[in-house]
Amino acid sequence: xxxxxxxxxxxxxxxxxxxxxxxxxxxxxxxxxxxxxxxxxxxxxxxxxxxxxxxxxxxxxxxxxxxxxxxxxxxxxxxxxxxxxxxxxxxxxxxxxxxxxxxxxxxxxxxxxxxxxxxxxxxxxxxxxxxxxxxxxxxxxxxxxxxxxxxxxxxxxxxxxxxxxxxxxxxxxxxxxxxxxxxxxxxxxxxxxxxxxxxxxxxxxxxxxxxxxxxxxxxxxxxxxxxxxxxxxxxxxxxxxxxxxxxxxxxxxxxxxxxxxxxxxxxxxxxxxxxxxxxxxxxxxxx
Amino acid sequence: xxxxxxxxxxxxxxxxxxxxxxxxxxxxxxxxxxxxxxxxxxxxxxxxxxxxxxxxxxxxxxxxxxxxxxxxxxxxxxxxxxxxxxxxxxxxxxxxxxxxxxxxxxxxxxxxxxxxxxxxxxxxxxxxxxxxxxxxxxxxxxxxxxxxxxxxxxxxxxxxxxxxxxxxxxxxxxxxxxxxxxxxxxxxxxxxxxxxxxxxxxxxxxxxxxxxxxxxxxxxxxxxxxxxxxxxxxxxxxxxxxxxxxxxxxxxxxxxxxxxxxxxxxxxxxxxxxxxxxxxxxxxxxxxxxxxxxxxxxxxxxxxxxxxxxxxxxxxxxx
Amino acid sequence: xxxxxxxxxxxxxxxxxxxxxxxxxxxxxxxxxxxxxxxxxxxxxxxxxxxxxxxxxxxxxxxxxxxxxxxxxxxxxxxxxxxxxxxxxxxxxxxxxxxxxxxxxxxxxxxxxxxxxxxxxxxxxxxxxxxxxxxxxxxxxxxxxxxxxxxxxxxxxxxxxxxxxxxxxxxxxxxxxxxxxxxxxxxxxxxxxxxxxxxxxxxxxxxxxxxxxxxxxxxxxxxxxxxxxxxxxxxxxxxxxxxxxxxxxxxxxxxxxxxxxxxxxxxxxxxxxxxxxxxxxxxxxxxxxxxxxxxxxxxxxxxxxxxxxxxxxxxxxxxxxxxxxxxxxxxxxxxxxxxxxxxxxxxxxxxxxxxxxxxxxxxxxxxxxxxxxxxxxxxxxxxxxxxxxxxxx
Ligand SMILES: Cc1ncc(C[n+]2csc(CCOP(=O)(O)OP(=O)(O)O)c2C)c(N)n1
Ligand code: SF4
Ligand code: SF4
Numbered sequence: 001x002x003x004x005x006x007x008x009x010x011x012x013x014x015x016x017x018x019x020x021x022x023x024x025x026x027x028x029x030x031x032x033x034x035x036x037x038x039x040x041x042x043x044x045x046x047x048x049x050x051x052x053x054x055x056x057x058x059x060x061x062x063x064x065x066x067x068x069x070x071x072x073x074x075x076x077x078x079x080x081x082x083x084x085x086x087x088x089x090x091x092x093x094x095x096x097x098x099x100x101x102x103x104x105x106x107x108x109x110x111x112x113x114x115x116x117x118x119x120x121x122x123x124x125x126x127x128x129x130x131x132x133x134x135x136x137x138x139x140x141x142x143x144x145x146x147x148x149x150x151x152x153x154x155x156x157x158x159x160x161x162x163x164x165x166x167x168x169x170x171x172x173x174x175x176x177x178x179x180x181x182x183x184x185x186x187x188x189x190x191x192x193x194x195x196x197x198x199x200x201x202x203x204x205x206x207x208x209x210x211x212x213x214x215x216x217x218x219x220x221x222x223x224x225x226x227x228x229x230x231x232x233x234x235x236x237x238x239x240x241x242x243x244x245x246x247x248x249x250x251x252x253x254x255x256x257x258x259x260x261x262x263x264x265x266x267x268x269x270x271x272x273x274x275x276x277x278x279x280x281x282x283x284x285x286x287x
Numbered sequence: 288x289x290x291x292x293x294x295x296x297x298x299x300x301x302x303x304x305x306x307x308x309x310x311x312x313x314x315x316x317x318x319x320x321x322x323x324x325x326x327x328x329x330x331x332x333x334x335x336x337x338x339x340x341x342x343x344x345x346x347x348x349x350x351x352x353x354x355x356x357x358x359x360x361x362x363x364x365x366x367x368x369x370x371x372x373x374x375x376x377x378x379x380x381x382x383x384x385x386x387x388x389x390x391x392x393x394x395x396x397x398x399x400x401x402x403x404x405x406x407x408x409x410x411x412x413x414x415x416x417x418x419x420x421x422x423x424x425x426x427x428x429x430x431x432x433x434x435x436x437x438x439x440x441x442x443x444x445x446x447x448x449x450x451x452x453x454x455x456x457x458x459x460x461x462x463x464x465x466x467x468x469x470x471x472x473x474x475x476x477x478x479x480x481x482x483x484x485x486x487x488x489x490x491x492x493x494x495x496x497x498x499x500x501x502x503x504x505x506x507x508x509x510x511x512x513x514x515x516x517x518x519x520x521x522x523x524x525x526x527x528x529x530x531x532x533x534x535x536x537x538x539x540x541x542x543x544x545x546x547x548x549x550x551x552x553x554x555x556x557x558x559x560x561x562x563x564x565x566x567x568x569x570x571x572x573x574x575x576x577x578x579x580x581x582x583x584x585x586x587x588x589x590x591x592x593x594x595x596x597x598x599x600x601x602x603x604x605x606x
Numbered sequence: 607x608x609x610x611x612x613x614x615x616x617x618x619x620x621x622x623x624x625x626x627x628x629x630x631x632x633x634x635x636x637x638x639x640x641x642x643x644x645x646x647x648x649x650x651x652x653x654x655x656x657x658x659x660x661x662x663x664x665x666x667x668x669x670x671x672x673x674x675x676x677x678x679x680x681x682x683x684x685x686x687x688x689x690x691x692x693x694x695x696x697x698x699x700x701x702x703x704x705x706x707x708x709x710x711x712x713x714x715x716x717x718x719x720x721x722x723x724x725x726x727x728x729x730x731x732x733x734x735x736x737x738x739x740x741x742x743x744x745x746x747x748x749x750x751x752x753x754x755x756x757x758x759x760x761x762x763x764x765x766x767x768x769x770x771x772x773x774x775x776x777x778x779x780x781x782x783x784x785x786x787x788x789x790x791x792x793x794x795x796x797x798x799x800x801x802x803x804x805x806x807x808x809x810x811x812x813x814x815x816x817x818x819x820x821x822x823x824x825x826x827x828x829x830x831x832x833x834x835x836x837x838x839x840x841x842x843x844x845x846x847x848x849x850x851x852x853x854x855x856x857x858x859x860x861x862x863x864x865x866x867x868x869x870x871x872x873x874x875x876x877x878x879x880x881x882x883x884x885x886x887x888x889x890x891x892x893x894x895x896x897x898x899x900x901x902x903x904x905x906x907x908x909x910x911x912x913x914x915x916x917x918x919x920x921x922x923x924x925x926x927x928x929x930x931x932x933x934x935x936x937x938x939x940x941x942x943x944x945x946x947x948x949x950x951x952x953x954x955x956x957x958x959x960x961x962x963x964x965x966x967x968x969x970x971x972x973x974x975x976x977x978x979x980x981x982x983x984x985x986x987x988x989x990x991x992x993x994x995x996x997x998x999x
Binding site: 326342352354402 | 628629631655656657659660661662663665666667669670671672673674675676677678679681695696699805806807808809810811812813814815816817818821
């Protein structure tokens, strides 16, 4: 049995990717299973989806904690740290990234693969620069890099189950398959990134009543972001519009009244840039 | 030192879990700037349940009680009763609920709270659909808007029915203060919240709250869409105090509604005829407000309505 | 202490008065109405300094006292039947938030068809909501138990909501003498609420919240643990109450003439009184029968039932409602408590008194006849036929 875990963000199509993979595997004659992590999905928030592929009926109804393959729909999600949790030592890490796979952090033994699915998706008109729809491109790459499904079955599944732009999505899958690059595993001495051990937390000590008193400011939402605001102080008139309108309380005014963006909390919505009267804020892509 | 036009104090904390560009998140931030730290909020199931972050953290710098989706009105009556019984000084009791939790399933509790004249502020943030459950239509969804339960395609043309007039329903209860607020106008927003706080009796704030995924637009457009809502007459800004209606943003002319509709994917399917019909609706609504503004009292079916005011409404314009 | 001839409903109101409740909210429903009317009177004439909320539904009644309790107020509400069913969602909120709300419930049948007769279906349907449930037999017990319920519900070891129930009309509208303790006695027994883990204006905190599975299961387990601490707390509270008032209602499962009994009938609420008289009569005839009153249904007094079972061969259970499962709810609990007992007594369930049907001495005598007979049935619906026309009818 092959266990594949997808990491994306709300609205990006990770759940659809996992389902499409399952449909394709079924067309290959396999017995697939796919389901999302049942959380509260907000656009931009990290989400997880699971896909199992076997020759026989899948007899497990649990989340995947020891995946054979981890698929990351966007490199920013590697910053969140949990993507590689539990990845098997001989597993595969596939990331949507412009970078060479050899530059990807990974535990020893893991085969690393990368594909620039964002560029492929945008070339075919799928999604917007802020929210490109990369799932079909990365599924093509997955088919080529892992053999989990055949490219033919994937294209067939896209044709049947993707209601919008099936032709463009099929083309994106083919381009993804052609463009994926694979780097050899790192040896033990050179590995980076999360270890593959699954952490076991001690039993919880809870108060009597469900009363939350800690501040949410301890939660970083930087990984939600695909674009980052950059403020050109020379053009800033200190009108503080950006501060007034930021829904994420991510902008503070410094002693001189200039805005400072707290990147750990900025979600990259672009409001500050859109509302800045002199146009002193630019939204730039996260690396 | 730069001059700020709204208070610097932040009672919404960063790290919250709203979508990028979330109107309700900004609305809460502005609201609490006006209401201050001695606010006790009661909140039903809605997007903000999630935005406030899971246990053990909270995104609000005030006391917050969760309540079932339909009982916000009753919850704030109970909180107010406890605050009065225990003689806790200087507390602002606030219900904060979505349009579904207010205008649909929570309408009975809201009516009860207004009728028994609970000394509290009820805030309805209006993202015009059930968003927390994934964009299903509510009574407050506007006519023509796409939602997942008013699909477009085949016979589907978006929501066939008109938006429920929550302000009309509320004003029929004669609250001491009621106002419409829009986060695209932060100074007016904070002023109304602060003003509501100073008045005793049942108060209601109808807050416009754009939602990028639910309305299908790109997150950076939240503020501009809000501005257009008011400047096209879709969401006029006014307040009713002491039984008198007063426009707080006067317009010499309305922008064409197409500027507002055209920015949102939920209206993308509308034909020119359908747009024209919505335009006519908005115009007649706006004219009614103008008449009421001129006559100084809410007219229409509630022409006799006046409120039991506890404090004289002030006439201070936005800073 | 004074003796006043009063109804069960008045006993609820007097208890709330003596408890110096601070927030009351209620919506009228027969036969609960006189409870809240009396309380409105107490508030209006200044005897009780409470906020009285005129709400538009039972749902809002419970919600408003739950929210008031979350801010530290001592609260009271009362309802019955349909009203309790409407409260169902908020019942879970009360226990989950750990607010010590106390509620009077007049047990009444649920519609359809409409019926205002006594029946336990309303409260039995709420057995899994995390509320402590007391079933009272007399107006005296109603008054005493409401006061005890506040002590238990507010005890830091417990912090769970509690309902004190009384049968429609058999108590709610029956007047009988009740000893009313003095305000000083009650103030000493039940001081002002000690407040813990509540919302404080000006202090950022979120009560309720939402969680993933890991914390969620922990909080559910907390409620279960608190429930386990109810009976030990009840024992201590009753002892204190007895010291101050001389009255002790005998814990969760008081018994009557069970010492040498072969067959014991388990009852809830007002059927108990009649059953006691029947037992005396049967004893005269030489039957070795006894009685146990299930005074607390949640938490279920498993240990007390096991102790009782150790000495009897047959247990009859009188259920004044039906679950539409295999048996009535009390019989199911008794059977489950005795699964590991050895020797295990036979358990026979009698469903009686549904929809306000009288539970007559004859009906109880018939239950004992079946229970002592050669093959006691697993389940018997007593009194399905219309009663015989009485001689003077
Ligand atoms: C009794 C009940 N029915 C349904 C739900 C599911 N539910 C949770 S949030 C929600 C949507 C609320 O919509 P709205 O009040 O408009 O707030 P929004 O989610 O748009 O912020 C619903 C229907 C619930 N929690 N309780
Ligand atoms: S992009 Fe600007 S407005 Fe949006 S979250 Fe970041 S700092 Fe705030
Ligand atoms: S769905 Fe809409 S209202 Fe809900 S958090 Fe996202 S942007 Fe805000």
